[in-house]
């Protein structure tokens with residue numbers, strides 16, 4: 817295998833086999849990690865489009881959205897900690913954006929913690945704009961969510 821093949825990122829739809837690793841990554845990445853049942857919903861949900869990214873046989877991140885009419889609502893974007901700061905967050909977002917556009921979405925929407933400035937910078941760099949605040953959206957942490965929206969009709 818060449819070095820370039822070794823560095824290549826492949827995406828596949830989430831399946832049950834991925835869940836144990838995703839649950840581990842969740843514990844580190846979020847104060848309110850998803851449960852096995854929540855990942856289960858992404859596997860079977862008719863509107864769910866959820867993908868796992870692998871490099872050299874290892875899961876490096878995952879991202880997904882629900883397609884509701886022509887709006888793609890991002891449910892997750894996570895890069896496993898050892899792989900952050902290499903542009904993979906952008907790679908994941910670009911992949912799900914491409915899938916959403918192929919499926920007919922004209923808008924992408926997400927919620928992000930008010931304190932998560934790294935994620936907000938990432939979204940702004942991809943032309944997301946702030947569309948409002950949901951007060952106390954993350955009730956466990958008592959934190960607001962910023963709502964961010966991207967117009968996909970110009971992608």
Ligand SMILES: CC(C)(COP(=O)(O)OP(=O)(O)OC[C@H]1O[C@@H](n2cnc3c(N)ncnc32)[C@H](O)[C@@H]1OP(=O)(O)O)[C@@H](O)C(=O)NCCC(=O)NCCS
Nearest residue numbers: 845893894895900901902903904905906927928934935937
């Ligand atoms: C938010 C998250 C997905 C970003 O993923 P990431 O792969 O680290 O993102 P990127 O590498 O694309 O960008 C992150 C930072 O690395 C920098 N970066 C990108 N490529 C780089 C490179 N080659 N060398 C050095 N730095 C780089 C970016 O400029 C950015 O810096 P900034 O925050 O100071 O602007 C990741 O931090 C994560 O999974 N966090 C935990 C879960 C989470 O909060 N998810 C979002 C929920 S809304």
